[in-house]
Amino acid sequence: MTTALWYAEFAAAEARGVSPAYERLADAVSRDDELIALLDGLPxxxxxxxxLFGVVRWLGGPVGDPAEFRAYALANWATIAAAMRTRATQTNEAGRCAVLLPVLAALPQPLALLEVGASAGLGLYPDRYAYRYGDQVVGSGEPLLECAATGLTPPTALPEVVWRAGLDLNPLDVTEPADVAWLDALIWPEHQHRRDRLRAAAAVAAADPPLLVRGDLVDDLPALAAQAPPGATLVVFHTSVLYQVPQPRRDAFVALVRDLPGHWVGLETPDVLGLPALPPPPAPGLHNVLTLDGTPLAYARGHGQELSWFALTP
Structure with missing residues (x-):
């Protein structure tokens, strides 16, 4: 896929109906030969x-108007490119726990959670948040995660988590203002509710920090998984992570995680895991697929706001 097409598809499939500002920016970039040439100079x-948009926001640049964005990007490209080379999209969206919860609650309890690509580890607290699926509320913590779920009966209880650990090439620390600022910059401009959710989830993590290990999803996963306490069900999971991993390493990870004890839960786009024929998604736009041990269960929107179950059972 060319860079121009990448931005055009992002505008049409991911940002449309979700972030008008990013839809406008991505569409404009896709048709801007000068910006595309600069982007093509990056890996x-x-x-x-x-x-790109997160780095510009993090640097204090404009993202509301395509013309202002273009002028800023061209004038500050050296700084932007340097940050893009060293930074990564580490969107730590706690809302995705609402999509994971039906699977986690149905597994043998208690659980030992190990998140690959954990960022700051905010996805490791599904037992501490509260959830609303339509009229049903589960749990009483903060933040309250709202999810429009169809095709299944939502869980009535939270999972029991006795161990939580994360693996990331560059783990973030929610007690460090600079790390929280980067997480904030990755949230799309109009999404104040996600910004509020970030602050509430960060407070949960700061009060009881998880074990976060700097390491590779293949080389360092077995040693970390071996630290899970006996008697707990090990759950290795990841959300919107593997698309950043080159295919050979991705294949090695899948082979490795299938051989680990416990269960493997994924939330990725269908192409990332090479899933077999799936039912059509419930609506236009980009959907992730929730999988358990490689078996597709449901479609989900990227920030956990919708879950459409198509499997027969959790």
């Missing part, structure tokens, strides 16, 4: 729209 994995 392929560093050209992604979320990274």
């Amino acid at each position: 392929e994995a560093k050209r992604q729209p979320n990274l």
Whole structure:
């Protein structure tokens, strides 16, 4: 896929109906030969729209108007490119726990959670948040995660988590203002509710920090998984992570995680895991697929706001 097409598809499939500002920016970038040429000077994995727009927001640049964005990007490209080379999209969206909860609550309890690509580890607290699925509320913590769920009966209880750990090439620390600022910059401009959710989830993590290990999802996963306490069900999971991993390493990870004890839960786009024929998604736009041990269960929107179950059972 060319960089121009990448931005055009981001505008049409991911940002449309979700972020008008990013839809406008991505569409404008896709048709701007000068900006595309600059982006093509970066490694392929560093050209992604979320990274470019997040870096500009983090640097204090404008993202509301395409003309202002273009002028800023051209005038400050050296600084922007340097940040894009060193930064990564580490969107730590606690809302995705609402999509994971039906699977986690149905597994043998208690759980030992190990998140690959954990960022600051905010996805490791599904037992501490509260959830609303339509009229049903589960739990009483903060933040309250709202999810429009169809095709299943939502869980009535939270999972029991006795161990939580994360693996990331560059783990973030929610007690460090600079790390929280980067997480904030990755949230799309109009999404104040996600910004509020970030602050509430960060407070949960800061009060009881998880074990976060700097390491590779293949080389360092077995040793970390071996630290899970006996008697707990190990759950290795990841959300919107593997698309950043080169295919050979991705294949090695899948082979490795299938051989670990416990269960493997994924939330990725269908192409990332090479899933077999799936039912059509419930609506236009980009949908992730929730999987358990490689078996597809449901479609979900990227920030956990919708879950459409199509499997027969959790």
